[in-house]
Amino acid sequence: MDMQPPPFAAATATPAPAPALPIYRRLAEHYLSAIQSGTLAPGDRMPSVRDLMRQHHVSLSTALQTLRHLEEGGWLEARPRSGYFVRQPRRAAIRPVGEPNVLAPLDPAQYVGIHEQVSDFIARRQLQAPAIDLSGMSCAPELYAVEALKNAAIRALREQPSLLTSPMPINGNVTFRQVVARRALNAGIRIGADDVVVTHGCIEALNLALRAVAQAGDTIAVESPTYFGLLQTLESLGMRALEIPTSPQTGISIEALELAIQTYGNIKAVVVVPTLQNPLGCIMPDSHKERLVALCERCAVPLIEDDAYSELADGDVAPSAAKVWDRSGNVIYCASLNKVLAPGMRLGWMTSGKWHERVKMLKFAYTRANEEWTQITAANYMGSPAYDRHLRRLRGNLKEQREQMAEAIAGYFPSETRLSVPDGGVGLWVELPRGLSSKAVFAAALDQGIGVSPGVIFSNSDRFDHYLRLCCGKPFTHELDQALRKLGGIVERLPG
Ligand SMILES: Cc1ncc(COP(=O)(O)O)c(C=O)c1O
Structure with a gap:
């Protein structure tokens, strides 16, 4: 059938792409x-x-x-x-990754060992420095607004040369906090600048949130699989992770969490990534977020929301944060600009509900304030319309790269491989065929100059050893295509 599309400028169901694209x-x-x-x-x-x-x-x-x-x-x-x-599309033929068994007994709360395991993988990757590294979760530097950020930094220092030599405001630069509070409206969060504490990335926000509500020896409910950095943080704080089954489609199982809260009785907090969970990539439906907030409120268990990725969700309307349903200040919301604005500035922020004063005290006690010039630079840029244009462009690039990578995986990996393609973000979660060990794939891939994240680091158990997380934050080049072809060959040949 010959297609007669409407004129390019005609209104379509999808919003107009960013004008800066060729x-x-x-x-x-x-x-x-x-x-x-x-x-x-x-x-x-x-x-x-x-x-x-x-x-x-x-x-x-x-x-x-x-x-x-x-x-x-x-x-x-x-x-x-x-x-x-x-x-x-070849990927139409590839099955999505499987659902967890929510009825299986939970692992006893264990925590020792993940730190060594993660450090070992990081050290081996650094030693061999892969030519194609698909193991991180950040975008290629050229996908950020390098020139505009450089100009904003120069302007900040030109206007206030004493920035580098003056003491910093304890809770962060007020203009930056105002910009952040205004932008939080996009995720449905209504806060003022005074409710914001600026942090060194989301990881510091998570550390502060955990310290605010729990102490060494306490048990914290987390998604399974979960971001390995959270497992490391818990281990370093002497806290125990209780892993709750998590669906690759809808996020943490609220039934399993409720049962765990009733059974264990000593869960001091729940940490979740409702939007673009790492490593699964799932986005929790709003009805789940509402039920999760209500459950934690009813059981008096603080909910720590990690929202490092929601601005990278496809489309022009960011998914709502769980914090939107918080009526009592029981949700501590942690966010990051490292994925969306600039990984090199290490800016994050949090709003902590009931624990706001305690978090401010902990921030001062542990790390003092963030560098002010980064905050002013970010505020200059994020307060301008150029930031929204950058975000639209970044999301468009990521969507395209993600789909190209998924297509390559569908073409090069054995047919029993499973993959769910998320609606945003920088990661793909791949279920390996034949129960193949991700540790073996990691080692063989590194020998061929390819870095991957083995599934085994996303849990304190071996449950996810037959998964890989691959980063799609880099433009899809011929070299990347060839690396995925090699990786597919490795997966095909390794004994299961
Ligand atoms: C789910 C999740 N939370 C937190 C972080 C840490 O964020 P930041 O780099 O802003 O400290 C990451 C980083 O990859 C992440 O994936």
Whole structure:
């Protein structure tokens, strides 16, 4: 069937792409959303180069670039002398990762050992420095607004040269806190600048939150699998992680959590990542967030919400934070700008409900205030419309990279591999076939210059040893494609 798309500028179900993208990318996104929504189905013929030029008033090279870009992304195939056709994405054939057994007995609260295990993987990766590193969770530096941030930093120092030599405001720069409070409205959180404590990334916020509500020897309920940094933090604080089954689709099982709270009686806090959970990538439905907040409130267990990723969710409307349903100050909300604004500035923040004064005291006692020039730089940039443009561009790039990587995994990994492609973020969670050990894949991949995160570090048990987490924060290049081909070969050949 010959498709006659609407003019490029016509309103579509999806919001207009960021204007800063080159025209061919915007045109490609226009057709990509038609493919993803099913308006253009597999087997449909794409408009010809000539049609594209006429309908969208673009040049020959833009029309060609658009089609090639979609072809490289695996969305189109060129048929000799017939033109371009929509392809059946290979990843459509790959099954999503499995659901956990929520009825299985929970592990006894254990905590010793993960620190050594994580440090060992990090040390081995540093020693061999892989040429293609898919193990982190940050975006390639070029995806951030390098030039604009540099200018904002220069302006901050030019206007206030004494910034580097003066003492810093204890709870953070007030303009930065105002900007943060204003932006928190996007996630549905209504707070003032005085409710914000600025931190060194989300990890410091989590540390402060845990210290505010619990102490060494206490048990903390966490998702399973969970971010290995949280397991390290708990271990370093002498606290015990109780892992609660977590669905790759809907997040922590509220039934299993309720049962655990009733059974164990000594759970001092619950830590969750409701949006774009690491490593699963799932987004908890709003109804679950509401039930989770209500459960923690009813049982008088503080809820620590880790929201490091929600600004990277696809689309222009950020998912609501669980904090939105907090009526009593029982939710401590921790956020980060490291993934969205600039990993090099190590800025995070938190708003701590009932524990606000205690958190302020702990922040002062443990680390003192953050550097002020980073906060002023961030406030300069985040307070301008350029920040929203940057976020739209970043989300668009990540979505495209994620889909290209998923397509490559579907093509190169054995067919029994399972993968769920999340609606945002920088990670892909891959279930290996034949119960293959992620430790073996990690070692073999590193020998071939590829870094991956083995599933085993996301739990205190071995339960996730047959998973890998792969980062899709880097542009999809030929080298990356070839690395995924090699990785698929390793997974194919290793004995299960
Ligand atoms: C879920 C989660 N929480 C917290 C952090 C730490 O964030 P930051 O780098 O802002 O300290 C990370 C980092 O990867 C993460 O994935």
